[in-house]
Amino acid sequence: MPTPVLTPKQRMLQAYRGLPVDRPPVAPELWYYYPAKLLGVDMIRFQREVPFHAALKHAFSTFGCEGWGVAFAGPPNPQVKVQSNERWLDADTLEVRTAFQTPHGELTTGARFHRDEPSWGTERPLKSIARDLAAWECLAFGGEPEDTDVSGLIKAWQEVGETYLLEAWLGVPFFDFWANARGGGFEEGILDLYEPELRPTLEALQARYTERLVRQARVLCERTPIESFFIGCSWSCNSLLGPHLWRQWDKPVIRAVAAEVHRHGRLLHVHSHGRCIESVDDFAELGIDCVCPFERPPGGDVEGVTGLRRVASALQGRTTMNGNVHTVETLIRGGPADARREVTEILEAFAGSHRVIVGTGDQVGRETPEENLRAMIETAQAWRP
Numbered sequence: 001m002p003t004p005v006l007t008p009k010q011r012m013l014q015a016y017r018g019l020p021v022d023r024p025p026v027a028p029e030l031w032y033y034y035p036a037k038l039l040g041v042d043m044i045r046f047q048r049e050v051p052f053h054a055a056l057k058h059a060f061s062t063f064g065c066e067g068w069g070v071a072f073a074g075p076p077n078p079q080v081k082v083q084s085n086e087r088w089l090d091a092d093t094l095e096v097r098t099a100f101q102t103p104h105g106e107l108t109t110g111a112r113f114h115r116d117e118p119s120w121g122t123e124r125p126l127k128s129i130a131r132d133l134a135a136w137e138c139l140a141f142g143g144e145p146e147d148t149d150v151s152g153l154i155k156a157w158q159e160v161g162e163t164y165l166l167e168a169w170l171g172v173p174f175f176d177f178w179a180n181a182r183g184g185g186f187e188e189g190i191l192d193l194y195e196p197e198l199r200p201t202l203e204a205l206q207a208r209y210t211e212r213l214v215r216q217a218r219v220l221c222e223r224t225p226i227e228s229f230f231i232g233c234s235w236s237c238n239s240l241l242g243p244h245l246w247r248q249w250d251k252p253v254i255r256a257v258a259a260e261v262h263r264h265g266r267l268l269h270v271h272s273h274g275r276c277i278e279s280v281d282d283f284a285e286l287g288i289d290c291v292c293p294f295e296r297p298p299g300g301d302v303e304g305v306t307g308l309r310r311v312a313s314a315l316q317g318r319t320t321m322n323g324n325v326h327t328v329e330t331l332i333r334g335g336p337a338d339a340r341r342e343v344t345e346i347l348e349a350f351a352g353s354h355r356v357i358v359g360t361g362d363q364v365g366r367e368t369p370e371e372n373l374r375a376m377i378e379t380a381q382a383w384r385p
Contacts, residue, residue, distance in 0.1 A: 007162035008066040013227060015320050016267045016289045018354050024347060025066040026358040026380035027164075027322065028373060029293065032118050033366035035059040042115035044094055053156040053166055060164045065377045066357070067164035068269070068322075070230050073153040073220065075143030079103060092116065100125065102142070104134035127183035129198070136181055141208065145215040150223045157226055167228040167269055168220050170257060171213055173236040173250035174206045186235045193245060202249075210253045214260045221264035228267040228289070231257065239274030239299070243282075251282060258286050269322075273362065275301040280314035293323030295361035296342075308349030315355060322357035325376055331360065331368045336375035343379040 004022065006014065011025040035055040036046040046055065053071050060067035081101040089095050094113040099106055110123035126136045153168060160166040171177065179189025192198055217229060235241055236250045254270060261268045267289040272279065276294060283291050294302045294311060302311055302324060311321055324346050325331065330338045343358050350356035358380040364373065 008060065009160075009162045009165050011066050012068060012165035012357065013267070015322075015354060015357050016228060016269070018317060018320065020354055024356060024358055024380050024383055026343075026377050027066040027068055028063075028325070028360045028376065029323075029327075029363050030056065030059040030063075030067060031069075031363040034364050034368070037366045038062055043117055043119075044113045044115050047113065047119055051156070053160055056166075057160055057163045063373065063377055065381075068167060068228075068230075069160075069164060070167050070169040070232075071153050071156040072169045073148055073150050074216070075145055075147045076149075077139070077143035079138050079142040095122075097123075100135070100139050102135040102138040104138055105132065107132060107135050107139060121180075124181055124183045124185065126181040129192075129201075133201070137205075140177075140181070141212060145212065145219045148216070148219055148223075150220065153220070153226065154224055157224070165228060166226070167230040168224065168226045170217055170220075170229050170231055172232050172234060173246075174209050174253050175241055175245070175249050176232075176234045176236045177209055178202065178205065179235060186240065189235070190241075193249070206249060206253070210256045213253060213257050217257055217260045218264070221261065221266055226266070228269055229257075229261050230269045230271070232271045233273055237272050237274045238276055238278050238301075243278040246279065247282065251286070254288065255286050258288060262287065274299055277301045277307075277310070280311055284314060284316045284318045288319050290320040290322050290357070292321075292357075292359055293361045294321050296324060296326045296329075300361060305345045305349050308346060312350050312353060312355075317353060317355055320355040320357060321350070323359040323361055325358065325360045327360045327362055327364055327368070331372045331376070332365055334372065335369075336371050339372045339376040340379045343376055343383075347380070347383050 006022050011021050014021045015025050036043055038059055039055060053069060056069040079102060082098060084096055084098045086094060086096050092115040097110045099108050107125035109125050111119050111121050113119045126132050157166050175189060179186050182188045220226060231254060236246060258268045269290040270288050271292055274295060297303050302308060315321060325342045330342055346358055
């Protein structure tokens with residue numbers, strides 16, 4: 001009996017669950033650059049004025065493919081007062097500085113928005129652990145997950161409909177949570193992990209953060225119809241943090257969230273940049289429903305059919321692979337034939353498995369020729385399991 005024709009969202013959900021599909025889902029990561037390009041807006045307007053879920057709906061509809069994206073919902077923090085000031089540094093660059101007044105002192109942050117690039121941080125709040133930790137904990141944990149207003153999340157989910165899979169953002173792994181706040185960022189965060197006197201503090205924060213994400217997941221599962229939840233990453237990957245520290249600081253957080261999400265019959269999608277081969281067994285052990293993007297060299301370590309077959313074997317039919325088409329060497333610098341070749345390698349390596357989504361090794365750049373993106377999509381759409 002032939003598999004019924006599915007909607008884009010249904011294909012993604014079937015793949016996350018390892019169930020049959022009418023054809024393999026193909027979900028290029030159209031995050032910021034391409035949706036803004038299609039809408040004809042600069043990056044400042046895109047980030048500050050355009051609803052993200054609506055921009056993605058337009059992008060995935062334009063290409064007639066599957067996709068995924070995130071929507072956000074979090075609790076208010078009545079303990080913190082926020083004041084922001086903006087100034088234009090030049091015709092294309094907007095600086096935003098923010099002060100957070102807490103019962104334990106003031107924290108300040110900075111960010112810049114540019115017409116051509118997504119925003120980036122210029123100042124982090126946790127500059128001195130001795131001086132700022134209590135205030136930062138108040139900022140990070142001051143609101144209660146149970147006070148979250150989920151109406152915006154439900155509205156976005158309804159507006160997206162069957163166009164693509166809209167997931168609820170839960171947060172990032174613990175190291176990213178900590179290091180993203182630290183003055184000095186990644187480097188300072190790594191040094192903190194090896195400071196013996198700081199270890200009890202970090203372990204207590206890890207436990208508190210884990211409990212926080214589990215509560216947030218529980219609230220969203222109980223109060224929304226969202227099918228899938230998302231954990232992102234910045235530095236929490238083998239290429240930067242490494243598998244040893246990831247297993248120590250981040251894996252327990254993901255394990256707890258996965259257990260809570262699965263307890264409610266929902267799904268978990270985890271983003272893991274860069275190299276991943278040393279962690280693929282962990283993905284399967286945790287029972288993560290989908291992981292992306294399984295990048296090719298030089299940024300990643302999943303190369304060709306051999307590397308893909310190794311991944312397929314290690315995932316043990318328990319976790320879905322999403323990704324692997326090279327966003328730079330193939331989609332930007334290559335041609336349609338290169339895109340078709342890599343899609344074919346992915347689908348041949350996962351032949352007989354429903355645990356595959358043809359995706360990209362992270363975000364599709366704005367300079368990507370449309371014919372390359374369409375070749376990727378059309379090759380996957382023509383394939384039959």
